[in-house]
Amino acid sequence: MEVNHIKNQSGYLKFIPLGGMGEVTKNMSVYETENDLVVVDCGIGFPEEAATAAAEKAENEILIPDFSYVLARQKKLRALIVTHGHEDHIGAIPYFLKKVRVPVYTARLTAGLIRSKLKEKGPKKAEIKELNEDQRINLGRDFSFELIRLTHSIPDTMAVALTTPFGVVIHTGDFKLDPTPLDRRLSELGKIDEYGRRGVLLLASDSLRSEREGSSPSERIVGETFFREIQKTRGRVFITMFSSDISRIQQAIDVAAALGREVTLAGLSLERNFEVARDLGYLAVPKKQVTTNEKLKKLPVSKQLILASGAQGQTNSAMAKMARGEHRAFKLGQGDLVLFSSDLIPGNEEPVQRLQEQIRKVGAKVLHLEEVPEIHVSGHGYAEDLKRVMQAAHAAYLAPIGGTPESMAEYAKLARGYNYRDDQIFLLENGQTLEFYFHQGRTEAKLGEKIELKEFSIIQK
């Protein structure tokens, strides 16, 4: 595994995860040389207590990464590159851009979602640069990059191929290898193969579902499940999901159209994401298919499909309000069917169970993942998918990211199956520097300093 393109024999390349290691959310990574610094992703996380406490205050609390390492080096900060539009990858951007001016590079839908976020939270002035897959961008003296299309549960998910003086780093955001993605745009494995043939220094790869055998099922399966379950009922149907699952929203709309139902959305972030994606052409919505809460209410119940936020059991969400009879438009009751189309963020088991009990108590039927396994599929690759990308990149070093400690260890196990030695696999913690340097004619890697990170929490209004 020779690594070419070494220009600077005395310098260094550092990879520092500021978030996203072992905790899944709050993703933010730094790549740094003597001259330049690039950040990949800038997401939010959720405090542990919020998951169990029903307290309103804790529920609105979010965590943002500790930016101080980057702020102290902002003279050489060249770019924020964003892999995709999920909250745990873009949610902290407003707070970051209030501290520092830096161009943000990302694909079109993600750019739209970021702009909508900045409109609400500021700052007003920001440089958001939309890229497609064929553009190469130079950043300072040491870096250039291009985006590589992957599949996930939201369109326009990209990996970053970052060319550095020590070789190429492939940094995936979240991904799976969906053989039949809704937008028909497949993962560009060929591009990763091509980089692999030329020599990749580091693969920083999604690892969350490494313990699952085989390949992650296609997102399309969820639409088939919606169709099957909704077809059986004549009552109102409610589907609750993550508000940024754009592909899931599309499938609900398609199924509604096929079964003669109209759709409405309940929940602020769900509505906002829907509007951005529709306006940019990422959602195909037949005319009059999606309507307001008030108009939908007047239709016969067999013609109603309501998409609601609150799949994680949040007490302030549209779904929870409907269950308590406090929502301004909809009150759950006899004959209603509620589909929980998501898995659980660890720690949310209790509030979700509570919400589901509440829904059953008012006479509605609940279907969730444990009863109907294909009501949700993971947006993350399983072992075979992760191995496929590992083989394609053929990187000299590996660093699983975006996983739990267990899934990162499992990823390392998969790598050993491909003859990776332990000294080529780095299971990093947040703040732990991985440093590449030049030694006796070749690039080597070692653990560098561990940066102390503080916890920053923000109460959202």
Ligand SMILES: [Zn+2]
């Ligand atoms: Zn994601």
